[in-house]
């Protein structure tokens with residue numbers, strides 16, 4: 136795209152610490168981690184490598200990890216407590232944090248073939264999600280990921296400046312059709328709407344650890360821009376949603392049985408490709424508690440990245456600003 140990218144800034148693709156190897160597999164996001172066995176607790180120094188890799192690479196992948204549901208939950212709890220999805224069917228009292236996605240000829244996948252970060256309709260969306268492949272289709276069933284920090288960087292200075300300080304309205308809209316038409320179902324929906332009212336999150340968020348700026352709107356949950364009329368809001372959101380569609384910012388992940396993918400929900404979006412029906416695909420998932428989403432203040436020049444384009448000699452840049 137339009138941003139010059141110095142590949143990996145001279146660093147090797149693979150690094151090893153505490154016996155854990157992290158190998159970069161995507162340009163803007165994605166690293167594979169080897170040298171760990173997630174069937175038992177990681178040593179603290181190994182865990183630190185994994186935790187750092189998640190923030191740096193935004194998506195980390197572990198291959199050949201035949202772990203139990205309890206192993207998955209224990210691994211997730213090393214990062215923070217697990218959260219319970221308010222709408223997805225879960226494993227009940229024993230493990231409400233665990234979601235099992237079983238898709239086959241009778242249960243086609245639903246609602247995940249749209250770009251999104253998980254659960255941004257909540258005041259505090261999860262910081263990360265871990266997904267384990269138990270059974271995968273012979274072909275198909277990949278998951279697409281996109282770095283929304285790269286997507287933000289790809290916007291022009293003018294657009295970065297314009298969207299900084301705006302707030303997106305995030306709503307639980309995809310879950311409304313799950314409720315029936317009966318009186319009881321309508322009451323249940325009202326109850327959930329009171330529990331999960333629309334939330335305002337900054338359009339440009341700041342990752343709490345890496346401090347990278349992130350374009351934090353997604354077509355599944357973001358329904359408007361606070362303070363804009365419908366036309367303006369729709370046009371701007373369409374433009375911003377298209378940033379997630381730029382192949383250069385994306386990574387396509389192919390699952391094998393016992394592959395684990397963990398993504399930083401604060402800086403990425405994902406899209407589960409629904410091309411495998413009626414083949415079977417069986418996955419398990421947990422989400423890890425995050426915090427409030429903080430964003431950049433209303434734009435002033437100091438919050439906007441340096442000028443990306445150097446105008447040819449003699450061309451007036453008409454108000455382009457200099458690096459600070």
Ligand SMILES: [Fe+2]
Pocket residue numbers: 247251252253405
């Ligand atoms: Fe998701």
